[in-house]
Amino acid sequence: EVQLLESGGGLVQPGGSLRLSCAASGFTYISYTMSWVRQAPGKGLEWVSCVSNYDTSTYYADSVKGRFTISRDNSKNTLYLQMNSLRAEDSAVYFCAKVGYYASGYWYFDLWGRGTLVTVSS
Amino acid sequence: AIQLTQSPSSLSASVGDRVTISCRASQGISSALAWYQQEPGKAPKLLIFDASTLESGVPSRFSGSGSGTDFTLTISSLQPEDFATYYCQQFNNFPHRITFGGGTKVEIK
Numbered sequence: 001e002v003q004l005l006e007s008g009g010g011l012v013q014p015g016g017s018l019r020l021s022c023a024a025s026g027f028t029y030i031s032y033t034m035s036w037v038r039q040a041p042g043k044g045l046e047w048v049s050c051v052s053n054y055d056t057s058t059y060y061a062d063s064v065k066g067r068f069t070i071s072r073d074n075s076k077n078t079l080y081l082q083m084n085s086l087r088a089e090d091s092a093v094y095f096c097a098k099v100g101y102y103a104s105g106y107w108y109f110d111l112w113g114r115g116t117l118v119t120v121s122s
Numbered sequence: 123a124i125q126l127t128q129s130p131s132s133l134s135a136s137v138g139d140r141v142t143i144s145c146r147a148s149q150g151i152s153s154a155l156a157w158y159q160q161e162p163g164k165a166p167k168l169l170i171f172d173a174s175t176l177e178s179g180v181p182s183r184f185s186g187s188g189s190g191t192d193f194t195l196t197i198s199s200l201q202p203e204d205f206a207t208y209y210c211q212q213f214n215n216f217p218h219r220i221t222f223g224g225g226t227k228v229e230i231k
Contacts, residue, residue, distance in 0.1 A: 035220075037222075044209065044222060044223070044224050044225045045158075045160075045166065045209055045211075045222040045225070046222065047211075047219075047220035047221065047222065050218065050220070059217070059218040059219070061219075062123070095165055095166075100168075100171075102171060102172065104153070104154070104171075104172050105215070106153075106154040106171070106172065106213040106215075107213045107218075107220060108156040108168060108171045108211065108213070109156075109158075109166070109168060109211075110168050110177070112165035112166055112167075113165065114164075114165055115165060
């Protein structure tokens with residue numbers, strides 16, 4: 001079955017750290033760019049970060065640059081998000097998402113996980 | 123950074139109605155736009171990519187149009203399962219950045 005399964009969310013204090021994981025199955029993981037997208041409670045979607053296939057170039061939203069690090073382990077079909085210096089405004093459901101192949105070369109998300117909740121609070 | 127403004131932010135409609143949702147980009151983005159549907163408590167689902175191409179498996183009552191700065195998602199005949207929140211998303215190639223619109227919630231009238 002083609003799926004993404006996130007884990008690692010939880011309650012963390014402001015200034016703390018957390019590492020999210022996303023296990024991929026059912027597709028050739030190494031061939032695809034992967035991403036994290038978050039959604040604060042009752043709010044809209046916010047792109048967080050992407051890591052490209054093969055050359056593993058990384059890209060970040062300005063709101064997390066310097067605090068979050070995206071990485072991937074192609075031998076384990078797993079995507080990670082290391083989150084440091086967490087703030088209350090980082091509280092959200094974090095979705096793992098796969099970027100599909102499109103002839104245009106543009107990046108769209110054709111597969112999503114169910115998400116993992118991160119709460120930053122003292 | 124490119125901003126996406128969706129309108130309306132919410133709307134009420136009846137089953138069978140024709141519904142249109144607008145997404146305006148702060149600068150031209152060619153056709154680099156997608157539309158997603160998100161039901162409460164679920165992950166988003168891709169409906170339309172490259173502004174007007176229907177994703178495989180998506181019902182034909184969904185359609186997208188536009189290019190440059192103005193885009194539209196149309197549901198030709200609203201079905202009960204279509205009551206959800208809809209988001210537009212753009213991709214900027216240089217630098218690589220992705221932006222979502224604020225969302226449009228479609229509710230039952």
